[in-house]
Amino acid sequence: MGFVDSYRRSVAQKQKEIADLSQSKAREQTKLADLNKRIASASEAARRATSASTLKSKMSDIERYQKEAASVSKKVADVEEKIARKYKELHSEQEKLTREEQREFDKQQKAHAQAMRAISTGMDTLAREQVRTRYEIEKLKALPRQITVLFLAANPLTQAQLRLDEEARAIREQLRLSDFRDSIKFESRWAVRPSDILLAINECTPTIIHFSGHGASTGELVLQDANGSEKFVSIAAIAQTLKTASEDIRFLFLNSCFSRDQAESAVNFIEGAIGMADTIGDDAARVFAAQFYSAIGFGKSVSIAFEQAKAALLLEGIREEETPELFLQEGVEAEDFILVEPR
Template identity: 30%
Template sequence: MNNDDIRNELIRIRRAQAEAEQRAQAYRSRETEQRGYASQARKRAEASGRMADLPSAATHHTRQADAAAENAEAWERTAAERRMEAARMEERLAAHGQPGPSRGERRGPGEGGRVPAPASEKLRVLWLGAGPEGDLRGPREQDRIREAVHAATHRDRVVVDAHPAATAAHLLTQLPRFRPHVVHFSGHGNEDELFFEENKDVRHYGVPVKAQTFTDVLAAVDEPPQLVLLLACDSAAQAEKLTGTVPFAIGMTGEIDDETAINYAARFYATLCEGQSLRAAHNLAKVALRHAEFPDHDAPVMFHAPHADPARAVLVSPPNAHE
């Protein structure tokens, strides 16, 4: 192998290492989550005297935690193997007097910590609303977001492409066409699915899109989004897994009602459009919910890839900031 071949192989190994580390982290987080659920289930059963509930609750979560731990250990072993391979490749380059590839050549999600604002283009937000049963206030959320953006200092640096009755086809079409920096889904969901609309004019139950399918679609395009926001019940698990594909993702722990979701989204985008970081936008939106005494104010949770820093991720800033 010549030096170029070695450098390319080193880049490939580092990518594989980063992916293994991300997957291990995700499984460790799931293990912690499931053990927490198991502990809560035991306490509820003990408090109510209904210990017969344990097999269907605490035991289930414990098994899920054990399975996650096994997967985490397997990915940790893989990451360790990739690290050793990378070290050997770096030694080969050093023997030839060649430096290793720079961090800019490593294409893992969020690699390098800072996620800069788009330099010469507006921030593009793809808003996908789905309420097939007619029980969600998607248009109201859309209006509140537009009002928040319009009132912000850098309103001219943001464009929102909204689809209030989004089907899975909208996602497939608009990802490569609109090339969004942010994908925002507002609708029903759970740990494993998001429910898009069907192309029909009557109320229906929606079309489920598996979490893995949604992830695969995002990963398939040349320019995956920098942020995915899932305003859907129980979507935190999906959001956490998405950080293997995108630098940042936000999901909901448990249920979240329309009013909470709308107020979170409006404050989040209002803060982003003032040139604040993702961390600031997320935290300020949650503070606003808590101050307004929404009972589900802690539902929104942000996740990020290991090398991505939400405190340094500024997605909206004036054009002269990049000159």
């Protein structure tokens, strides 16, 4: 049991490091909340000030508190990055522990079976059934297999600038808060050129490809060239890419204007896709995508995730819920199409 004990100690250490980092984050967030209260108090005092000297003093206080708040916010972000890395390390150590425990369990199972055969055939049969039942229970308790979301972003200099970083941040945050966060890996690639797509797919072997950026009214996706100018990618090019890409790809999310035809074409090669029937605003794209991935992270089916994402638009008062369209490959049942589920 040497390796098992070693892995258990490693898992416990990672959990402690995460707990310590979480406490550090909580302390910094408390500081940030206090600074925000001071800013609000100083702002109110400045508003009520009747003399120039008092006003100047309060404005100086506000500026100092804001600088301190920015510094604390950076510390919080840094700690969150460390926590994310530690969760990744923890997941790796847990997988090693599970494999080693399974090997030890298999050895015990073999020895136990041999001992039971020496006693009687009946006792041997009972022992095998008990072992099999225990193994099935462990399988049911296991976490889902890990999937990868590949986030591809392009925002050419010649096009209106979108807040794609906010969309990526919102998706990552919602996945972090979901039940199966340890089973979803989020990879991002920025300023994407056509030549980057296959390279990123080969590197990440994604389950979901998510494109965020501009789309042309003719149905083409707008990527970038070496100079940062737009580079149009046709429906046929995306279809051929999916046809020749990784077998792991199951879903395509095109969060760009006029992308419905691209999505509809994609389901000739993969199980499902989302595209936009018209233009879509920055806020709508961010809210819709964040809620879709939140539902996926809670083990919901693609169809439920799609409907929840549309509901999120309405809850935010964004009347663009008819813009996204969901397409499924023939033979795929919407309610059974689940991308993250216990194995």
